[in-house]
Amino acid sequence: MIRVSFTANQLTVAGINQSSSASWLSNYASQRGISFPFVFDSQGKMHQDYQVGTSYGNAPPTFVIIDQQGVVRYRIDDKFNRADEMRELIQNLLK
Numbered sequence: 001m002i003r004v005s006f007t008a009n010q011l012t013v014a015g016i017n018q019s020s021s022a023s024w025l026s027n028y029a030s031q032r033g034i035s036f037p038f039v040f041d042s043q044g045k046m047h048q049d050y051q052v053g054t055s056y057g058n059a060p061p062t063f064v065i066i067d068q069q070g071v072v073r074y075r076i077d078d079k080f081n082r083a084d085e086m087r088e089l090i091q092n093l094l095k
Contacts, residue, residue, distance in 0.1 A: 002083050002090070003036065010094055014039055016046050018053060052077075067093055 003013050015038040017025055022040040029038055039046065047053040050072060052062040063082060065074035074089050076082055 002087050005087055006090065006094075011090060016041050016052075018042070018044050018047050050075075065089060065093070 003011065005011075013036040015025070015029075015034070015036060017038060018041045020028070020040070025038040025040055028034070041047055044053075047056075050064050050066070052064060052075075054060070060077075061080070062075065062077045063079075063086060064072055065086060067073050073093060074086065076085075
């Protein structure tokens with residue numbers, strides 16, 4: 001898990017969803033033991049700002065790493081098990 005490799009001031013993790021309800025997201029996180037927050041993006045603002053989601057041709061899940069200045073440094077769609085790749089990128093960004 002990437003989150004445990006970094007301190008809270010080094011990395012923030014959030015799940016963002018536009019198509020499910022806030023209550024569904026809460027239940028989903030509880031059932032799977034997910035402890036990072038989920039954001040229900042009902043207006044699609046975050047999806048639009050970072051151009052993620054099926055309307056942008058992205059297949060879930062989409063992983064986005066945004067630096068402290070708000071610049072997207074990494075994006076990968078429809079891929080799981082990218083933890084090592086993302087961990088290395090985050091370590092390089094923190095240098």
